[in-house]
Amino acid sequence: MRIGLDMMGGDFAPLEAVKGIQLYLAEQPSPAELYLIGDQPQVEQLLAAHSIPLTNIKLVHAEEVIGMHEHPTKALKEKQKSSIAIGFHLLASGKTDAFISAGNTGAMLVGALFSIKALEGVLRPTISTIIPKENGGTGILLDVGINADCKPEQLNQFAVMGSVYAQLILGIENPRVALINVGEEEGKGNLLAQATYPLLKQNKHINFTGNVEGRDIFLDKADVMVCEGFTGNIILKLAESLYEIAQRKKIQHEYFDRFNFEIYGGTPVLGVAKPVIIGHGISHATAFNNMIGVAQKMIDTNLLPKMKEELES
Amino acid sequence: MRIGLDMMGGDFAPLEAVKGIQLYLAEQPSPAELYLIGDQPQVEQLLAAHSIPLTNIKLVHAEEVIGMHEHPTKALKEKQKSSIAIGFHLLASGKTDAFISAGNTGAMLVGALFSIKALEGVLRPTISTIIPKENGGTGILLDVGINADCKPEQLNQFAVMGSVYAQLILGIENPRVALINVGEEEGKGNLLAQATYPLLKQNKHINFTGNVEGRDIFLDKADVMVCEGFTGNIILKLAESLYEIAQRKKIQHEYFDRFNFEIYGGTPVLGVAKPVIIGHGISHATAFNNMIGVAQKMIDTNLLPKMKEELES
Numbered sequence: 001m002r003i004g005l006d007m008m009g010g011d012f013a014p015l016e017a018v019k020g021i022q023l024y025l026a027e028q029p030s031p032a033e034l035y036l037i038g039d040q041p042q043v044e045q046l047l048a049a050h051s052i053p054l055t056n057i058k059l060v061h062a063e064e065v066i067g068m069h070e071h072p073t074k075a076l077k078e079k080q081k082s083s084i085a086i087g088f089h090l091l092a093s094g095k096t097d098a099f100i101s102a103g104n105t106g107a108m109l110v111g112a113l114f115s116i117k118a119l120e121g122v123l124r125p126t127i128s129t130i131i132p133k134e135n136g137g138t139g140i141l142l143d144v145g146i147n148a149d150c151k152p153e154q155l156n157q158f159a160v161m162g163s164v165y166a167q168l169i170l171g172i173e174n175p176r177v178a179l180i181n182v183g184e185e186e187g188k189g190n191l192l193a194q195a196t197y198p199l200l201k202q203n204k205h206i207n208f209t210g211n212v213e214g215r216d217i218f219l220d221k222a223d224v225m226v227c228e229g230f231t232g233n234i235i236l237k238l239a240e241s242l243y244e245i246a247q248r249k250k251i252q253h254e255y256f257d258r259f260n261f262e263i264y265g266g267t268p269v270l271g272v273a274k275p276v277i278i279g280h281g282i283s284h285a286t287a288f289n290n291m292i293g294v295a296q297k298m299i300d301t302n303l304l305p306k307m308k309e310e311l312e313s
Numbered sequence: 314m315r316i317g318l319d320m321m322g323g324d325f326a327p328l329e330a331v332k333g334i335q336l337y338l339a340e341q342p343s344p345a346e347l348y349l350i351g352d353q354p355q356v357e358q359l360l361a362a363h364s365i366p367l368t369n370i371k372l373v374h375a376e377e378v379i380g381m382h383e384h385p386t387k388a389l390k391e392k393q394k395s396s397i398a399i400g401f402h403l404l405a406s407g408k409t410d411a412f413i414s415a416g417n418t419g420a421m422l423v424g425a426l427f428s429i430k431a432l433e434g435v436l437r438p439t440i441s442t443i444i445p446k447e448n449g450g451t452g453i454l455l456d457v458g459i460n461a462d463c464k465p466e467q468l469n470q471f472a473v474m475g476s477v478y479a480q481l482i483l484g485i486e487n488p489r490v491a492l493i494n495v496g497e498e499e500g501k502g503n504l505l506a507q508a509t510y511p512l513l514k515q516n517k518h519i520n521f522t523g524n525v526e527g528r529d530i531f532l533d534k535a536d537v538m539v540c541e542g543f544t545g546n547i548i549l550k551l552a553e554s555l556y557e558i559a560q561r562k563k564i565q566h567e568y569f570d571r572f573n574f575e576i577y578g579g580t581p582v583l584g585v586a587k588p589v590i591i592g593h594g595i596s597h598a599t600a601f602n603n604m605i606g607v608a609q610k611m612i613d614t615n616l617l618p619k620m621k622e623e624l625e626s
Binding site: 149180182189193213215217219227229230237244245251255 | 531541547
C-alpha cells in the first residue's frame, strides 16, 4: 500500500506533516509506504532532524507549491510541478493508492473531480464532516459544500456513501441514516427534502430512520445525516466556529474540545475512484497522522469497491 | 394601545403569563391596555392571587383551548371559541392592536397568514430569530421556517423587513445586511444565493455588506442575515440545542446563557399588517413580559407602516 502525502500543503507544512508522519510510524504496526511529495532537500532535512528512518518512505521532489489562495483550476493547470499536481499524477497513474493534502482545498477538489474518475454510477462526488454527538459518539454529515444545489437522486447516493463510510471507517454497525429537515414527519420540508424522503425510504441499501431537525444534529438521533451542500456547509462552518468561540472565551469542556475538527484529520472526497483526503489548512501533526490513518483504513477495508457495490446493486 | 394576550398558550400557561403581566406592569411607565384571552375564572383567580390590579386589564373569556399538538388549520376552524381564534378575531376586527400567544405555533402562523392580511406588497410574511453575537451584540436571522423554498425577490424583501426591525426594535443604526452563503465572494453559492446577491446589492433600502458564511453567524459581521427558511430553521434549532446541551453538561458561561431564546421573548411574524408575536411553548414569565414589550414597541415605533414604506418606495 502506497500513500501519497503533500508535504507542502497547509499553514504549518512541511514541519507538522513530518511530525505527523513520526506519530503515524510510531503507532502503526504495519505502516503503508509513504510517498512524500514536496521540496526534497527541505523534507530530507526535517526527516533527519526528527530521526525518521527512510524505511517506509519514498521522496518525490516537487519544485512548485500551489498557494492557499491561488485560483484552483488555474494553479493546477499552470503549476504542473507543484506537489498537488504531482500527487494527483501519481495517484491517477497508479503509482500510489491514495493522496492526502492539507493544501489549497479548491485545487484538491478540482484534482479529485477531474484527474481521478468518479466511481462508476456516482452522479456527483461529495465531502462530509464528522459531527461530535452529545453522548460521545460521532456522526457523519454530508454534503458539506461541493454540491450547493442537489437533486433527490444525489442525496440518495450521499446516503449510501455515508452509510458505507460510517460502517467501515467509523465502525458503526447498521448506521441510522436520516434526512436533515425542518420537521419530523414525512412530507415536511422544502421541495428537495419532500422529494428525497421517499427515495431514502425505499432504498434497501441503507437503514433510513426518517427526518432529523437542526436540534437533533448533535444528539444521538442518527449516524449519517444527509443534506445538500449549501445547508451542510453552513452547519459545518457554524460548528467549527463554536470551537473557536469556546477557545476565545476560555470555555473549557471536553464536549467542545471535540469540535476541534483537527482531531478527525481531513475529509475524504467520497464517490471518486481512489482515496483522496483533504486536510484543513491549519492541520498540525495529529491531523496529518489521522489523515494517513484514514487513507490506510479506506484501502484496508476496501471502502471504495464496497461503496461501488452498494451503489450499483 | 390595546394588546391581546392568549392566556392559555404555552406549557406553563396561564400561571407564567400572569407572572409575565406582573413584570410588565411593574416595569412599564405607560403600559398598554391588555386584553387577556382565556378561561376567565382561572385568569381572574390568578390575577387576584398575584395582586394584579385590573386597571389596564380587560378580560375576554375563551371557553376552548387549541392544544400544542392539534392540527393547526383544523383546530382553528373547529375551535372558534378558542383563545387563539378569539385573539385573531379581536385583532382582525380592530378591537386590539397586537396579538401574542405562546400556544400552538402552527395555529398562530395560520391565523397570522390567513386572518390578518399581508402588508401591501409583501410576497410572503416571514419569521426571524435573534442571534447572540460573540461580542455581546445581537443580530437577526430570517427566514427561520415558514418559507422553506424561496425566490430571490422574497429574500430581498426579508432583507428590508429585517433591516427595519433591526433599526426600530433592536435599535441598530444603519444595520449591516448580509446574505448567508457558502463563500464570501459574489457569484458563490447555490442558484438562489447567486440570484439574490445582485438584488440585495442594488437595493437602496438596505445597507448590504455582502455574503456571510456559517462561521460568521455568531460573529459581528452583519446585523441582519438573510436566507431561505430551510437553512434558517436548521440554524435556529441547532442554536437552540446548543443552549440545551450546555445546560445538560453544566457548561456555565454568560455567552451560552444568551442562547436561552426565552430572554428575547417570541418571534414576530413580519410582513403581516398587524403585530402578531409567537412565543415558544416553554415560555416563562420573562418571555411573556418581553413579548408584551416587543408588541408595544412595534406599535410605538410605527414598525409596520415604516416597513410598508420601505418595501413600496
